[in-house]
Amino acid sequence: VSEDQPPGESGEDRLIATYFRALATDPGAFGLTDDAAILTPPPGSDVVLKTDPIICGVHFFPEDPAEAVARKALRVNLSDLAAKGAKPAGFLLALALPADTGKIWLAAFAEALGADAARYGCPLLGGDTDRTPGPLTVSIAAFGTLPHGTMVRRNGAKPGDRVVVTGTIGDASLGLRLRQAGSGGLGAGLASAEHAYLLARYLIPEPRCGIAEALRAHASAAMDISDGLAGDLGKLCRASHASAEIDVGLVPLSDAGQSLVSRDNALIETVLTGGDDYEILCTVAPDRLERFRALASAAGISTTEIGRVVAGWAPPRFLDRSGRPLVFEHPSFSHF
């Protein structure tokens, strides 16, 4: 407790007022001056709930800029809301700050978080700040709404459905590999713009919020890709009591990703299993595919059909040009 603490206002109150009050644009946040927040969902809505914290040294690097940490912290949660078909409604922020967290860091963090909150229509509703002896941790719980009973599940894939992904796959995991390799090695000879593109894809994900409505209207199952396409498709198949056959040649790569993979084919495993994509993986019945893709396209989101669902639970197969299934050394990321 600082000596000059005015009565009725703690150091934490001041920190919140200084950095975060400007983000609390929703009336349910009460300007961050109360003990809790409220969310008033539209009549007939379900509230979709998600929490996915990020920890320094685990989910991001200590040297990552505050702006990137803020954006990643919110966006990994928005990605899940999008995959479930929900419209963002707001979020709670629990910050655990090491003692050496400075004002410049906090100001940059809050500004970027506020910019993303505005961009995605997901205002800060409330939260908590603590000192921690451990690494900086940003725990966001994000909330979305959708018409009752319409959340897009993992478990609805049907044999014959097409497997579809948004954007390009593997950029973030290749970016992480580049970053770990430093200069030289993996990235040698890669154009600097391509190098920068892959690094940025790891640093700041792009949640596909615009696809929520298309998923609700047409997808039989969906999830976001955070632990790698192969592992996450495995989870979707398992939940759906089905399997899938993927044509690896159809998996969409960015130009930069293609540059790397064409130089070292073994990197296709990184692309398919590395994770941090935050693209959407979904399944769509064939007769809905065109309408689904048109809606996604109207929202500015590219989609690619990469395979199909087949009957009976089994690990999905990733088939190469000759129709042989790839065998992965490390099929999916897991903390445990």
Place this chain on the structure above:
Amino acid sequence: VSEDQPPGESGEDRLIATYFRALATDPGAFGLTDDAAILTPPPGSDVVLKTDPIICGVHFFPEDPAEAVARKALRVNLSDLAAKGAKPAGFLLALALPADTGKIWLAAFAEALGADAARYGCPLLGGDTDRTPGPLTVSIAAFGTLPHGTMVRRNGAKPGDRVVVTGTIGDASLGLRLRQAGSGGLGAGLASAEHAYLLARYLIPEPRCGIAEALRAHASAAMDISDGLAGDLGKLCRASHASAEIDVGLVPLSDAGQSLVSRDNALIETVLTGGDDYEILCTVAPDRLERFRALASAAGISTTEIGRVVAGWAPPRFLDRSGRPLVFEHPSFSHF
């Protein structure tokens, strides 16, 4: 990733299935097999949102039993929901686990969390588990519901309202002092049952969930006491543009608390400013006081009038027997 990881199921999936699936009793949790959960509030409801994480070494001791950690993690959030007049509806759990967290710890943690979830009607809806290089951290975001527009705010206290608290004040902070002092010193001569009582009050708070309805019906302002009665009353007064005069002699102490304070009068500052009470502080208009207290009593919760609200923002005054205001060295707990 372990070598024997079955496809479509990660180590994290197995950990969740083993320890936490049994807690996911609400249909909106989807058995923890999807990427997000849903909450379907009753028509015309607001959803009250709160997150208050606890960190090992900050909010609890490394040697605290897993059961106590689980209960504290949930209850500090339930306490806020109660203070706001909300009925618990469910929670998200984000666990950051050091590598040495064992199965026995996890099993005991999950069992106690499940018991409290059942006890308070607040089921686990979803969550996330991560490895952390830092201290064990339990981040719960808890949700409650109440009729639209009825959340009890901090800012409604009016001059003339009575200041009321539930239960007894200072037990937890005295328990913490006893624990920090070890054997001898502060606790010397205290009966062992009294010693144990105060330690337990620090270890496991008792959220006053039963008072939510009475608060909604009759309180002009309310909050839970987590950072000390003096500091939290200061916040309530500041938010209400009012002040308060408290008769320190009326502040309810437990027998054990009274035992300690009567031996060392200076401990009254610990009682009034120490925090971790998780009792309810509220203000009630005089003509509602009897009905409020009757409702609380019917819910098994004792309430005590300790003073009154006075006009104009100023730090609340805590008056001793002779009507002189106490001056505190450290008015309130704050991390910053």
